[in-house]
Amino acid sequence: SPPSKGFVYEQHGPPDQVLRMVELPPVPVKENDVCVKMLAAPINPSDINRIEGVYPIRPQVPAVGGSEGVGEVHAVGSAVKSLSVGDRVIACPTTFGTWQTYVVKEESVWHKVSKNVPIEYAATVTVNPMTALRMMEDFVELNPGDAIVQNGSSSMVGQCIVQLARIRGVQSINLIRERPGSEELKEKLKKLGANEVFTENQLEIKNVKSLLNNIQEPALGFNCVGGNAASLVQKFLRQGGTMVTYGGMAKKPITVSTSSFIFKDLSLRGFWLQKWMNTEKAQDCRAMADQLLSFVEQGELKYEMELVPFIEFDTALNYALGKSGSRPKQVLTF
Ligand code: NDP
Numbered sequence: 001s002p003p004s005k006g007f008v009y010e011q012h013g014p015p016d017q018v019l020r021m022v023e024l025p026p027v028p029v030k031e032n033d034v035c036v037k038m039l040a041a042p043i044n045p046s047d048i049n050r051i052e053g054v055y056p057i058r059p060q061v062p063a064v065g066g067s068e069g070v071g072e073v074h075a076v077g078s079a080v081k082s083l084s085v086g087d088r089v090i091a092c093p094t095t096f097g098t099w100q101t102y103v104v105k106e107e108s109v110w111h112k113v114s115k116n117v118p119i120e121y122a123a124t125v126t127v128n129p130m131t132a133l134r135m136m137e138d139f140v141e142l143n144p145g146d147a148i149v150q151n152g153s154s155s156m157v158g159q160c161i162v163q164l165a166r167i168r169g170v171q172s173i174n175l176i177r178e179r180p181g182s183e184e185l186k187e188k189l190k191k192l193g194a195n196e197v198f199t200e201n202q203l204e205i206k207n208v209k210s211l212l213n214n215i216q217e218p219a220l221g222f223n224c225v226g227g228n229a230a231s232l233v234q235k236f237l238r239q240g241g242t243m244v245t246y247g248g249m250a251k252k253p254i255t256v257s258t259s260s261f262i263f264k265d266l267s268l269r270g271f272w273l274q275k276w277m278n279t280e281k282a283q284d285c286r287a288m289a290d291q292l293l294s295f296v297e298q299g300e301l302k303y304e305m306e307l308v309p310f311i312e313f314d315t316a317l318n319y320a321l322g323k324s325g326s327r328p329k330q331v332l333t334f
Contacts, residue, residue, distance in 0.1 A: 001027045001035040001075065006064040006100025007313055012053025016317055019051065019065060027104040031079040034107050036089055040123035040307070041069030041098040043320035043330045045247065057274055059096040066099035067091075070113065070122035071334075080107045088115050092126050092289050093277045101310070101334055111286050113293060120305045120331045121296045124156065128329075129292045129301065130285065131246060131273045132160035136168070138276075139244055139269060140220040144169030147195075147216045149236040151175040152224035152249055154185055156329050159192060159303040161222060166193030167300055171215045175200060175232055177225075179326055192302070200229055208235045220244070227252030234260055242267040304328035 004024040011018055029035045047067055049055035073087040083089065089110040097103060113122050136142065148165055152158050153174035165172040174189055176182055178199045186197040195215055202211075209217065217238035223230045224247030233243055234256065243266060245254060260266050276282060295301035306328045308316035316330040 001029060001102045001104050004100045004102040005310075006097070007066070008062055008064050009051050010062040012051065012061065015048055015051040015065070016314070016321065019313075019317070021313070024064075024100060027102075029075050029077050029104055031077040032106050032108075033077040033104050034073055034080055034083055034089070034110055035075040035102055035104045036071035036110065037074040037102055038069055038071040038098060038100065038334045039088075040119040040331050040333050041066045042120075042124045042127075042305075043316055043332070044068070044127055045249070046127070048320065064097035064100045066332075067094040067096055068123065068126045069098035069103075070119050071103065073110075074102060077107070083107060083110060083112060087112050088122065089113065090122050090126060090289065092286050093282065094126050099310075099313075099332065111289065113289070114297070117293045117296050119333070120307055121293065123331055124303075124305065124329065125289050125292050125296075126285070127273065128156040128303075129160045130288055131271070132157050132164055133288055133292065134273065134276055135222060135244055135246065135271050136161065136164050136170075138271070139242055142168060142170050142220065145171070145216065146220075147171040147173060147218040148220045148222065149173040149175070149218040149233050150222035150224075151200075151229040151233050152222075152247065153189055153194070153197065154326070155224060155247075155249075156303050156305075157224060157246070158222075159189070160301065162189055162192045162194045163295075163301050167295070171195040173212065173215060173218060173236055174198070175203070175229060177229070181326065188304075200232060203232050203235070208232070212236075217241075222246065223254065224249055226250045226254050230254040231257075234266060237264065237266055240265050240267075242269055244269045244271050246271040305331045307331050307333050310334045 008022040009018040050058040092111040221233040221243040227250045319327040
């Protein structure tokens with residue numbers, strides 16, 4: 001491969017302290033390898049947690065950061081059959097080390113995608129949209145007219161849930177935190193198909209269900225925040241409902257009232273895409289990526305992103321760390 005530039009960490013710690021831009025020496029492209037010139041790669045919460053050292057599966061240090069992304073095939077090894085120079089590819093399932101200009105990995109890591117899809121969508125399809133899709137399928141059977149409730153609705157996963165629900169005729173009740181821009185955010189989510197959007201402090205009332213107009217009580221809820229936001233999701237759930245926790249943005253534990261266990265018989269479940277990727281069903285992940293990208297092409301699925309040139313990595317990282325308030329998903333472009 002050509003020499004590569006990458007953001008590397010040699011020890012775990014706060015990402016803005018431990019990441020360094022490093023000139024990486026050329027890597028030999030072995031017979032089954034494909035060298036990809038990266039085009040775009042996002043900064044996801046799990047990438048940050050891996051660098052902090054608090055994520056269960058993480059690469060050995062020193063490591064290049066990043067886990068998903070899209071690029072263009074730059075060179076192929078002599079035994080590579082399925083890909084050729086110029087193809088656009090994503091790492092699917094995800095891989096380690098996408099925050100660098102050239103990535104060399106085995107052919108089997110890469111999945112060819114259409115060039116009609118904007119690079120930022122190809123770069124981000126394998127983590128968040130896939131999580132949204134799995135969680136809509138794997139816990140409670142949803143039929144048209146049913147409803148779901150979620151917190152963290154402004155996240156990329158949250159925006160995908162709103163739209164996947166809309167596509168299936170499922171109604172969505174969406175919780176966001178109170179912060180500058182929350183009114184505009186409500187409108188944006190409604191444009192994507194959200195049926196109801198509430199800020200958490202609108203829900204400091206006894207009977208939150210009185211706020212629902214013509215929406216069924218949801219049997220399924222999603223929680224990526226924790227703390228009070230998780231309690232609010234439970235309040236909306238119907239008798240026997242299930243709350244699926246997949247993130248902990250507020251870093252606060254989930255509490256469940258005794259009465260909601262006894263009188264509502266709620267179920268609390270968890271979802272982790274990385275574990276799903278180790279099951280047999282993961283064979284479907286490329287078909288799922290294709291399906292999600294075709295929704296993007298058809299204009300059925302969109303989400304907010306901010307494209308940041310790779311050389312301005314520090315700015316993107318600070319935004320992704322939430323140091324300047326709420327920002328859309330940061331996507332590095334190369
Ligand atoms: P984004 O980076 O797109 O958005 C971050 C979200 O977190 C925003 O909704 C933001 O709200 C919210 N947020 C940030 N800080 C706080 C806080 N202190 N309290 C409450 N909310 C906060 O998120 P992603 O879509 O990439 O990921 C969302 C969650 O899903 C993350 O927790 C991530 O780890 C998890 N995830 C889990 C997976 C799994 O397999 N379990 C797979 C994929 C993602 P605001 O807009 O108000 O700033």
